[in-house]
Amino acid sequence: TELRIAVLGVGMMGADHVRRITGAIAGARVAVINDYDSSKAEALAATIPGCRVVGDPIDAIADPDVDAVLLATPGPTHEKQLLACIEHGKPVMCEKPLTTDVETSLAVVKAEAELGKKLIQVGFMRRFDTEYEQLKALIVAGELGRPLVVHCAHRNPAVPPHFDSAMIVKDSLVHEVDVTRFLLDEEITSVQIIKPSANPAAPQGLADPQIALFSTESGKHVDAEVFVTTGVAYEVRTEVVGELGSAMIGLDVGLVRKTAPGTWGGQITPSFVERFGQAYDSEIQRWVDAVVAGAETGNYIDGPGAWDGYAAAAVCAAGVKSLESGERVAVDMVQRSSIAGA
Numbered sequence: 001t002e003l004r005i006a007v008l009g010v011g012m013m014g015a016d017h018v019r020r021i022t023g024a025i026a027g028a029r030v031a032v033i034n035d036y037d038s039s040k041a042e043a044l045a046a047t048i049p050g051c052r053v054v055g056d057p058i059d060a061i062a063d064p065d066v067d068a069v070l071l072a073t074p075g076p077t078h079e080k081q082l083l084a085c086i087e088h089g090k091p092v093m094c095e096k097p098l099t100t101d102v103e104t105s106l107a108v109v110k111a112e113a114e115l116g117k118k119l120i121q122v123g124f125m126r127r128f129d130t131e132y133e134q135l136k137a138l139i140v141a142g143e144l145g146r147p148l149v150v151h152c153a154h155r156n157p158a159v160p161p162h163f164d165s166a167m168i169v170k171d172s173l174v175h176e177v178d179v180t181r182f183l184l185d186e187e188i189t190s191v192q193i194i195k196p197s198a199n200p201a202a203p204q205g206l207a208d209p210q211i212a213l214f215s216t217e218s219g220k221h222v223d224a225e226v227f228v229t230t231g232v233a234y235e236v237r238t239e240v241v242g243e244l245g246s247a248m249i250g251l252d253v254g255l256v257r258k259t260a261p262g263t264w265g266g267q268i269t270p271s272f273v274e275r276f277g278q279a280y281d282s283e284i285q286r287w288v289d290a291v292v293a294g295a296e297t298g299n300y301i302d303g304p305g306a307w308d309g310y311a312a313a314a315v316c317a318a319g320v321k322s323l324e325s326g327e328r329v330a331v332d333m334v335q336r337s338s339i340a341g342a
């Protein structure tokens, strides 16, 4: 029997996941679609055999024909929808952010911990990208010695018109936050955001690019350039420098072609959909497998969970404060050990 998934929100990411679950993922199908734009939901559902539209997101979660939920709705709706998943015992893959502020993220962590089951996975897809997996494996095997410094670059060709300076922190930099926590396996304790002179091509008032500096519990340094209006392509690069050497991923070295008159080069992915296509595929396949296995283990996730979503929210909140003050801001978060089961 196939896992019956409800996909809530069929914008860019949700629609991409519907296509993925329908065409590339084994053991699962999209049984229910929900979107605030019901005609969009109807149009997509009509292309999938056995799929129907449920107009209310909470009804979609509670539906008896739904085994698991994929949340790709706007961030401000996540808290209520995640709490409904917990209430109905439905495993959920939640696109980032977990919720849009620190308090509600912590409330979700606590509600899940009280239930005593790992139901919530957060869509930090980079952890499933082959290159990030290789980098992590090098570190874990001790091949780089102790990691000392991490350098990140995160460039988008463009962002939607409503994107503001704080969204560069909460929507874009948040991935470097998760990558840092994933690679170094420790919490980030402070953030500083530096605003160099803005790209003249960026919309008026958008602080782009931004340079973020993180310190971690053991005093490691991470810097990240986030530049979302390059007009070029989608580029994500991470370099880890350790005691015994360094390693870098995201060099975009696919096919290198040489042509007259003496030029060489290749191609760069236009957006995260292509750059992280493999990561999304393996993220969702492993999640489906974990949900199926969860009935026996009580653990319905295989990847970052609610705690990781909360930690990211706490670091980004400090980042948004630093964006305003220019100062280094300490990250305010509770001890993980203070929440049994988190």
Ligand code: ISE
Pocket: 156, 159, 171, 172, 175, 228, 272
């Ligand atoms: C978007 O929401 C993402 O998650 C992408 O990975 C990131 O590169 C982009 O900047 C965000 O807007």
